[in-house]
């Protein structure tokens with residue numbers, strides 16, 4: 122298998138993931154997002170604060186084509202990256218199959234890229250974030266995300282080194298534990314963002330639950346589709362090799 | 372008398388050499404991060420190009436995929 126195989130498989134799996142994320146986000150996420158926007162508009166009428174001039178996209182477009190653009194683009198981008206990460210992991214994580222190392226990469230990806238950043242800096246609906254702190258919040262979120270990805274890569278590289286000496290159980294324990302210690306420390310040290318104010322708790326909960334469900338669907342479909350595609354290619358290669366060996370033996 | 376050794380449940384998969392992986396990695400990382408930047412952060416904290424058309428278009432995705440928006 123070549124890097125190209127993994128990239129093509131990753132992009133394809135990412136596209137499926139983007140479609141799944143769109144469907145989940147549209148079905149579960151749009152209702153609380155609409156509620157949040159109507160609350161925001163009530164609020165902005167009271168305080169007289171209006172959106173700055175610029176392009177306005179209708180709510181209908183934002184919640185359909187705009188949302189689909191976002192989920193498909195993120196799906197394809199993550200798919201390509203995860204595909205290539207799986208290509209690097211191939212044959213480097215002990216004696217496991219291509220499908221197994223690929224599944225591991227997707228699982229680590231979900232935890233490091235989506236789940237852990239969400240636990241520290243969860244998604245917020247419109248009307249919750251203060252527009253003046255967007256720079257600060259963006260910096261915090263991406264610093265934490267970057268650290269999480271680096272710590273996860275370091276943990277996996279370390280695990281690959283430790284594996285022959287410690288065995289699977291202790292290696293996984295050490296690597297996962299190491300990642301956890303780094304991230305818990307970082308989460309303790311980095312500032313908390315709380316701009317919720319008097320926003321209704323039930324809407325916030327529904328929005329955040331829909332957001333993490335969207336992310337989980339994206340990563341689940343990405344992982345499952347990529348493992349399926351890699352497995353199919355691997356089987357084809359095995360059949361080809363067997364045929365070649367048979368031909369050579371005649 | 373020889374005892375047949377049970378087949379190992381694991382397999383050896385040849386790794387792709389890093390030298391062969393590197394150009395693919397660099398290209399994908401660059402393009403992938405660029406796409407993620409435009410969907411997740413552009414015309415929020417940083418604006419390239421100026422304006423809010425990209426922000427407005429991917430707005431719902433930005434909120435629901437967990438990126439800081441507004």
Ligand SMILES: [Zn+2]
Nearest residue numbers: 247430440441
């Ligand atoms: Zn927003």
